[in-house]
Amino acid sequence: MITIAVDAMGGDHAPVPEVSGAVQAASTQDVNILLVGKEQVLQAELKKFDGWKKLPIRIVNATEVVTMEDNPAKALRTKRDSSMRVAARLVRDGEAQGWISAGNTGAVMAISKTVLGMIPGVDRPALAQAFPTIKGKPAVLVDVGANVDSSAQMLAQFAVMGEIYSRLVFHTESPSVGILSIGEEDHKGNELTKSAASLMKALPLNFVGNVEGRDLYTGLTDVIVCDGFIGNVALKVSEGLVDVIKHMLKESLESTIASKIGYVLSRQAFKDFRKRMDYSEYGGAPLLGVKGVVIICHGRSNDNAIRNAIRVATESATEHVNDRIEIEIQRWQASSTNDPEV
Amino acid sequence: MITIAVDAMGGDHAPVPEVSGAVQAASTQDVNILLVGKEQVLQAELKKFDGWKKLPIRIVNATEVVTMEDNPAKALRTKRDSSMRVAARLVRDGEAQGWISAGNTGAVMAISKTVLGMIPGVDRPALAQAFPTIKGKPAVLVDVGANVDSSAQMLAQFAVMGEIYSRLVFHTESPSVGILSIGEEDHKGNELTKSAASLMKALPLNFVGNVEGRDLYTGLTDVIVCDGFIGNVALKVSEGLVDVIKHMLKESLESTIASKIGYVLSRQAFKDFRKRMDYSEYGGAPLLGVKGVVIICHGRSNDNAIRNAIRVATESATEHVNDRIEIEIQRWQASSTNDPEV
Structure with a gap:
């Protein structure tokens, strides 16, 4: 089964829509969720949902939070234990097959590029x-x-x-x-x-x-x-x-x-x-071209948006979107190198 | 009183909305209208309006029509007696203080630039x-x-x-x-x-x-x-x-x-x-920066749009928008030339 890491601290109303959306996704979709953020905050939020313990949701602790005001490059350098960075690492290490965030778009992009790297040829x-x-x-x-x-x-x-x-x-x-x-x-x-x-x-x-x-x-x-x-x-x-x-x-x-x-x-x-x-x-919008599934949601995302982003992340992972990109980009580059006219 | 030349042949439904809009403008606004286009066509269209002869509207004949499909540069070179070109000439020669067209935007721009020239400094x-x-x-x-x-x-x-x-x-x-x-x-x-x-x-x-x-x-x-x-x-x-x-x-x-x-x-x-x-x-949208008032209307303009474009042309002429542009652009350029830091 696919596992998706959810940055639960990023959005304007975090962690409320993130946790609620994750609970909805775990109840209705075939997916494991890793909720990434401050453990105690997320535990308190999860308790609001009866029977969440039976759902395939696990909290992964991350002590720092990237805010909307943070400079992306600085957030990347200094907040090494941010919920974003921890979520990206889970994907890099194969513990999750994708991650989503409703946080600072610039920071999600910078962290994804650095932690996951680019698909060869992109x-x-x-x-x-x-x-x-x-x-x-x-x-x-x-x-x-x-x-x-x-x-x-x-x-x-x-x-x-x-x-x-x-x-x-x-x-x-x-x-x-x-x-x-x-x-x-x-x-x-x-x-x-x-x-x-x-x-x-x-x-x-x-x-x-x-x-x-x-x-x-x-x-x-x-x-x-x-x-x-x-x-x-x-x-x-x-x-x-x-x-x-x-x-x-x-x-x-x-x-x-x-x-x-x-x-x-x-x-x-x-x-x-x-x-x-x-x-x-x-x-949400996938960040295409990085090695790993990343879905960026609007800062104002509600639980419905989060649930749908998890669905898109799962589907992108199941359908191997990134493998396909790697294959087709390389096929194209090979053909243009072989073509004497280009 | 301000005189506005109306390209009566340009829009998608020409000359119907052009003539009707011009009649409405001449009836309700303080403006003379020169309706530019094929004389017989325009006469036939004007006849639909009772009492138009008492309005300050005059037809100026132009034998050619620039179509939406015409290449602007080619229209400029070859159709020397187009309704657009004649309208622009009326402005250049001081017989009108502005012109409007719902025709081919590229051609209106090319003709305006060539016939009227640019405001110095723009x-x-x-x-x-x-x-x-x-x-x-x-x-x-x-x-x-x-x-x-x-x-x-x-x-x-x-x-x-x-x-x-x-x-x-x-x-x-x-x-x-x-x-x-x-x-x-x-x-x-x-x-x-x-x-x-x-x-x-x-x-x-x-x-x-x-x-x-x-x-x-x-x-x-x-x-x-x-x-x-x-x-x-x-x-x-x-x-x-x-x-x-x-x-x-x-x-x-x-x-x-x-x-x-x-x-x-x-x-x-x-x-x-x-x-x-x-x-x-x-x-409509004024083409700012050329020497003379030019208002470009959407090809799908109805009579209301034409009437309002005539109003905007009249107001632009009355308020000396172009003189103001010339003065302020030159003042800015003089100040930046004097400023050793620029």
């Missing part, structure tokens, strides 16, 4: 975020913030990794892969997208070329590749806009008696709608 | 898009697609131009200016945002530093500066997301009888909501 790790689309099935945006000022070579590697993630974890058959740009025609874009597109054309992918911002949510493209600066802006603009729309819609709906009654009658519909738009259903 | 023109915020007043994003791979110097110029536009056209007192990045802290961002931020700090602006994607719609920052690739992605992701949300919400609301009734009762609220989210209320 230059830089990338964060892949799944999100809801109009078609119902999720699309994957990669990179959403692990790197800025990416090279074309990096973007092509993100494409390979994102395609494998979509295929193995979301079970998309032959996922279509596009590059986020400012027009569908090949000549539209910037220097980076143009050179990345020409690299990606040569890969054994279902490459569909440029995808515009407005097509992110249509679900027509399964994997959309971009530099982490762009991906982060696209994701955060979306988050902000959803908040604004909720706010404005509520204001409009409360403005007259008729619409207030209408709002009450439609409550279930709004609930369904919110669930469909809810990122937490998609279970 | 390296490249920038498209400034106003959009709705939670605070009710619009914010301005600049550049939303006139340039890719911008330099830090260009971004600083966009800041100066955007601030003047916000101040003079939206009457924002001392507009706050931020740079779109991936974290609020100074050290977060890419090479471009970091060097642009250090230039912008030295400018006589109410500069607030980095702004995250999720703060675009809060209305806390009045002018948000970015490279045109990023701005275009941010804008189009937003457009796409609004479409998806409308679609999903409608689906959810139609799923049960109670929610269907609720939807009917809330219809007015949804209408208000749509109006608040409607970009066309903000009247």
